[in-house]
Amino acid sequence: MYSREITVVNETGLHARPASDFVKLAGTFQSKIELRRLGDQDTYNAKSIIMLMSMGLAEGETAILSAEGQDEKEAVDALAELVANLKE
Numbered sequence: 001m002y003s004r005e006i007t008v009v010n011e012t013g014l015h016a017r018p019a020s021d022f023v024k025l026a027g028t029f030q031s032k033i034e035l036r037r038l039g040d041q042d043t044y045n046a047k048s049i050i051m052l053m054s055m056g057l058a059e060g061e062t063a064i065l066s067a068e069g070q071d072e073k074e075a076v077d078a079l080a081e082l083v084a085n086l087k088e
Contacts (some may be wrong), residue, residue: 002073003066005038010086013058018086023049025082031069033079038062046079 010018026033026047033046035055044051046065057063065083067075 001066001068002076003064004076004080005062006065006080006083007062008057008059008083008086010083011059013056013061014083014086015053015056019049019052021086022079022082023047023052025079026075029067029069029071029075029078031067031072031075033065033067033075036064036066038064 008014012018014022023046034043035046035052035057036043037055037057038061043066044055046052055063065076065079067073069075
């Protein structure tokens with residue numbers, strides 16, 4: 001398993017279009033990908049738009065992005081870069 005801490009920089013958080021972009025990219029990887037709000041125990045399937053939007057990550061919030069599988073490092077690094085550059 002490979003994990004990284006990410007911080008949401010988008011003004012609207014990880015909602016609607018940004019969440020859609022995130023899920024679309026996550027779906028290109030074979031690994032199981034999950035998000036967990038820093039300090040929380042609940043994990044969310046990062047390939048599910050419903051799960052991601054129900055998580056409700058707002059601007060400035062930090063989460064742990066994890067992946068497990070053959071392309072785990074590539075998945076986490078690509079998604080972390082996407083989150084760091086999402087701006088509406």
